[in-house]
Amino acid sequence: MMMMSSKNSTIPPVTVPILPHLTDYIPSPDLKTHMTINPLESNPLYHPPQGFYISHHEAILRRIILDLSSSSSSSSSSSSSSSSSSSSSSEAFLRAGPRKQVFFDRDTVRAAIVTCGGLCPGMNTVIRELVVGLWDLYGVRSIHGIPAGYRGFYSRDPIPLTPKLVHNWHKKGGTVLETSRGGFHLTKIVDAIQSHGFNQVYIIWGDGTMRGALKIFEEICRRRLYIGLTGIPKTVDNDIGIIDRSFGFQTAVEKAQEAINAAHVEAESAVNGVGLVKLMGRSTGHIALHATLSSRDVDCCLIPEIEFYLQGKGGLFEFLEKRLKENGHAVLVVAEGAGQDMIPRTDAQKQERDESGNPVFLDVGSWLKSELKNWWSREHPDELFTVKYIDPTYMIRAVPANATDNLYCTLVAHSAIHGVMAGHTGFVSGPVNGNYAYIPLEQVAVAKNEVKLKDHKWAWVRSVTNQPDFVRD
Ligand SMILES: Nc1ncnc2c1ncn2[C@@H]1O[C@H](COP(=O)(O)OP(=O)(O)O)[C@@H](O)[C@H]1O
Numbered sequence: 001m002m003m004m005s006s007k008n009s010t011i012p013p014v015t016v017p018i019l020p021h022l023t024d025y026i027p028s029p030d031l032k033t034h035m036t037i038n039p040l041e042s043n044p045l046y047h048p049p050q051g052f053y054i055s056h057h058e059a060i061l062r063r064i065i066l067d068l069s070s071s072s073s074s075s076s077s078s079s080s081s082s083s084s085s086s087s088s089s090s091e092a093f094l095r096a097g098p099r100k101q102v103f104f105d106r107d108t109v110r111a112a113i114v115t116c117g118g119l120c121p122g123m124n125t126v127i128r129e130l131v132v133g134l135w136d137l138y139g140v141r142s143i144h145g146i147p148a149g150y151r152g153f154y155s156r157d158p159i160p161l162t163p164k165l166v167h168n169w170h171k172k173g174g175t176v177l178e179t180s181r182g183g184f185h186l187t188k189i190v191d192a193i194q195s196h197g198f199n200q201v202y203i204i205w206g207d208g209t210m211r212g213a214l215k216i217f218e219e220i221c222r223r224r225l226y227i228g229l230t231g232i233p234k235t236v237d238n239d240i241g242i243i244d245r246s247f248g249f250q251t252a253v254e255k256a257q258e259a260i261n262a263a264h265v266e267a268e269s270a271v272n273g274v275g276l277v278k279l280m281g282r283s284t285g286h287i288a289l290h291a292t293l294s295s296r297d298v299d300c301c302l303i304p305e306i307e308f309y310l311q312g313k314g315g316l317f318e319f320l321e322k323r324l325k326e327n328g329h330a331v332l333v334v335a336e337g338a339g340q341d342m343i344p345r346t347d348a349q350k351q352e353r354d355e356s357g358n359p360v361f362l363d364v365g366s367w368l369k370s371e372l373k374n375w376w377s378r379e380h381p382d383e384l385f386t387v388k389y390i391d392p393t394y395m396i397r398a399v400p401a402n403a404t405d406n407l408y409c410t411l412v413a414h415s416a417i418h419g420v421m422a423g424h425t426g427f428v429s430g431p432v433n434g435n436y437a438y439i440p441l442e443q444v445a446v447a448k449n450e451v452k453l454k455d456h457k458w459a460w461v462r463s464v465t466n467q468p469d470f471v472r473d
């Protein structure tokens, strides 16, 4: 085995991670009343061995691939969710896990848990693990669920949660706490948090929720409240940046594959059969991409990150004509946000937004199906042709998490608890290059995770499908 000497190469300096902490704005006499040794120390189930506690010097590198070819080595992106910009210093995040010192006395903790936005497999597991973790690890006894998303803070009574109540929630899809879109009212929410006396707030969030959470966090800091706020990223679309992936994403891809399998069977069993599957993915095509790669039955994968066209040289119809001639059938996968600009719509439809302000899409699958049928009857009026359109929509997200996602939910929930107990606030827990890290909320809120068209994964889709690149001459 050849060993590379590191003599001529320098590891880029690491930017010291800074994570918001209650000490940033709470005066130290107030803090002292809450500071204590981690109760895990006296928890008979743990007996913390040497190295059990994570020091605040331990960090996870965002980019872990180094160029060792020259002395001025630079780091580059290793994960699909990392930013592609290269820099001379390496960004790092604090490693998640229990700290020796905590900033909350278990008897005074009053925790609130809320779920917002769309569903994602594993939400109930995260809630369960937050409850069980707070209760068993730290001896917290005042844990509450906020029903119905953000609006629940000021319009509904909190639900007391205990390990007994939540014990089998991980087997259920959806969120027992219920969720909603819209209803974000900053003052009402922070007033309600204060009036209920919550001092730990756990938000299970997507990109929209996170933008709201950042405002809540800033308001909590402005009011100098002794409240730790954290979030656990939840996005079936996998559109949140920096973290490796969201919990529930793998489960959704597995379910999506079932739809592709059915589309393939239908297409194969028809004369000139086309199986068309629409998958979730508002502005990113990760589900479509991953399901395509794992299924291998897909002839063309259309995602929001790529504009495509139907007619003419290099278009979808020309490609399908060829594929049908060669194989007698074809399978198309389209992410819901793809091709939206091509679908005719009224001015009112153009303006339509859901309660959270997200654009409302038209059904790209139905549109495509009708365009395909029109094309075929125009070009081949005397030949049989069938399009079987499958839209599994909520079936891929309204299911319990699979084993891998359930484990992820447990680890990420416990990471969140450890971070809040240690006095951190305004942060997100998630896996970065396979290790759980604490990332400032401010950073995650603006980090989008789109399919990178120059990355190997998309190149692999192109090679598996041999689909057109939709670049006009
Ligand atoms: N820019 C924003 N500022 C404040 N709140 C927001 C913002 N965007 C979304 N929200 C709120 O976050 C919640 C969830 O947002 P939504 O986009 O529906 O789901 P997700 O968080 O899953 O992406 C809603 O209650 C919505 O009102």
Ligand SMILES: O=P(O)(O)OC[C@H]1O[C@](O)(COP(=O)(O)O)[C@@H](O)[C@@H]1O
Residues within 6 Å of the ligand: 116, 117, 118, 119, 206, 207, 208, 234, 235, 236, 237, 280, 281, 282, 336, 354, 397
């Ligand atoms: O019908 P709903 O509940 O608004 O959900 C549909 C949307 O939810 C999503 O799953 C994304 O939701 P989130 O951003 O809330 O995670 C999209 O893929 C889809 O467009």
Ligand SMILES: [Mg+2]
Residues within 6 Å of the ligand: 117, 206, 207, 208
């Ligand atoms: Mg969203």
